[in-house]
Amino acid sequence: MSSLRDATAESPAPVRAVANAISQYIDRLGTVWVEGQIAQFSRRPGLNTVFITLRDTVADLSISVTCARTLFDGLNPPLVEGASVVIHAKPSFYAGRGSLALHAREIRMVGLGELLARIERRRQLLAAEGLFAPELKRRLPFLPRQIGLITAPGSDAERDVIENARRRWPAVRVRVAAARMQGANCAREVMEALDVLERDAETDVIVIARGGGSIEDLLPFSDEAVIRAVAKVRTPVVSAIGHEADQPLLDLVADVRASTPTDAARRIVPDFAEEQARVSQARERVRAALRRTVEREQAALTALRSRPAMADPRTLIDARLDEVASLRERARRSLRHRLDRAHDEIHHQAARAAALSPLATLRRGYAVLQSEGGHVVTSLGELAAGAAISVRVADGRLSATVDSLHPATPVAEPDESDA
């Protein structure tokens, strides 16, 4: 393979030959001690190798490090992102992927996450200043006239915010203020974009959006100048920086923190269909409630009107008619009763009169003599011979003249004690 230098355009070397040569060259480098910060690591279950991104402490560059899982898991304290480490490693070329990595043989921890510690110190200072105070959080407008979007032009984050916002609210207006979202110029460009959007009176909300990234990528979003600039703007700011574990300080200073650019779209505009449905639903409920009230009252009113007292006022009179009829009946009955009694009384008296009448005696053969004057004669002394008398018998009266008077021989009265 020493003939690689001899390869020409006419007789080129195959990829495997080049890869093999590089591999051999790098193998000869031997081991090296290297210092850096763990910007990120990937420890997937089932893989025997852990992939680490080792970042330079000053310059913006990093290198991949591979590490046996047993070595990685054996570290105490466990390795965390942001930790400063010294690694004893051998540079290795992985021909299969054509990538270069340091294969770690030993990892020594230097301090505990100096990177994170710096951010944490900054967080505490700014928190003490009150920059993250809940009372400073402004509410997002229900429907912004215009959305200011700070993001990298053409990025997935830009597309996610705009497409999702438009899907929810088709008439949404977005003004994109382009800024690089990583690297050395990121902080400055984000602040410039922020300034442009803050001056735009139409912009009612500002979204700072970026897809997920490593801790080192997201460092500008914990930059003190950026945080202070965001704290100063009067327009509500939504942070939409995709990240997993450690949140950049931008999340704390922003008025609303969205987990992803898609989530930001959900928060800045209402869902048209959903709002429409809510309005319709509310309207339906209000109407149904009113309808029920009217129906209930109608039923109550109908019931009241159908009560006999209201439905048929003749009952008012009928009751009195009945009363009058019954009184009349009582009066009649009472009168009839009294008439009957009077009738009986008369009958009785007539019977008694009949019983007391002398007629019966006359029928037995007795007669009553009456003088001319009509006096009943009971003694001879009341008459003289030749006097006219009237004789009353049972069936009439006859006139006679007295011929002579013959006093009767006195008869002794029967002595009652002799009986």
Next chain:
Amino acid sequence: MSDTPELSYEQAREELIAVVQQLEAGGTTLEESLALWERGETLARTCQTWLDGARERLDAAVAADDE
């Protein structure tokens, strides 16, 4: 209009209930009960007017919505 539109629906309904109760309880003169009944009729008409109006407005709102 013989109705008493100055009465609210609830006022008319409360009075109507009172009138019916009084009529049912009796103890009034014939003249009084006739007067009560006439008052009740008036109140019932008022209530009905209110309910009809509410229903019309509701229907109108729904109809306007459907256009």
